[in-house]
Amino acid sequence: MSSYNIDLVLVFEWTYLFTSIFTKKYDKIIKINSVFSNSLGGSNNIDEIFNALVNSRIKSASSNLELINIDNNRKNIISIETSSNICGVSFIKSGNCIKTIEENSERKHVEKIPIFYKKLQDEIGFKNSEISAIAVSIGPGSFTGLRIGLSFAKGLALAQSLPIVPIPTMMSLAFSQKKSKPTIGLIHSHGDRVFCQKIVWSCDIPKPFQGIEVLNWQNFLDNLDKARTVFHTNCHKLIDKEKFISAKLSSINVGILAYEMFKDLVIKDPTNLVSNYVSPFKINK
Secondary structure (H helix, E strand, O other): OOOOOHHHHHHHHHHHHHHHHHHHHOOOOOEEEEOOEEEEOOEOOHHHHHHHHHHHHHHHHHHHHHHHHHHHHOOEEEEEEOOOOEEEEEEEEOOEEEEEEEEEOOOOHHHHHHHHHHHHHHHHOOOHHHOOEEEEEOOOOOHHHHHHHHHHHHHHHHHHOOOEEEEOHHHHHHHOOOOOOOOEEEEEEEOOEEEEEEEEEEOOEEEEOOOOEEEEHHHHHHOOOOOOOEEEEOOOOOOOOOOOEEOOOOHHHHHHHHHHOHHHHOEOOOOOOOOOOOOOOOOEO
16 A cells, blocks of 8 residues: 555546446545545544555446446347237347248247247348347247247257246236236136236336236126226137237347346246246136
8 A cells, every 4th residue: 555645546436437337326525625534334444545546446347247247148149929819030139130030820830939039030141149038028928939949049059058037928018008008908818707916117117016817808897997098919709898908029129128127037048938828727707
């Protein structure tokens, strides 16, 4: 320490760090009353003050490094949607959709998904080694569709040692309606059964308020809070006069949500990842 001009170091460090670090990130603030009068939680020890400044720099650098790593890990995302009649693949770069290929391909997902991926790759020109992560709609939805989508996602991920970001299908569907921010979601299961879930919003990001229920249609209507806004997909045959919002599933929403929620949802080893089928046999009456 004696080889440094401690006073100048402190003044420089304090000026540099004050607005960007201490005022936002740390509880203890070093107060410099003058060049020769310093305190750290009541301490006058110059070494404590210097060490605190150095440690703050380290913490700040570590935090920034973590953000950089997250950005690198989510930079190029391949997103997959096969949970319903929609079959699609998108390329998401830094949170923006560069290209998507999808269509209504009911019962043809297993044929279409590898074709769509190859077409996407040919049109954009990316290499498999440039992919950062795979995002996939994880359910609930079509039993067969979910299995096909996750199997394809796992194949891509395991071949390149990539993480998978599983996106709840109801959240992806809700995200398509972020402007209106509805609070109850419905996905058709079979017959008069629907998957139902209440949603809350954090800015433009939907989050589950409760778990998914499987309800028959009349039971849902009888217990519906009329003040809530409802969105749905594939429930047209059940809807009569109800003014519910028709929403569409898309691999674009899967990919953008994966980018936004990467840190919370990413799974580095997807070997044992399974779809959220939400067994239709557990029905609330």
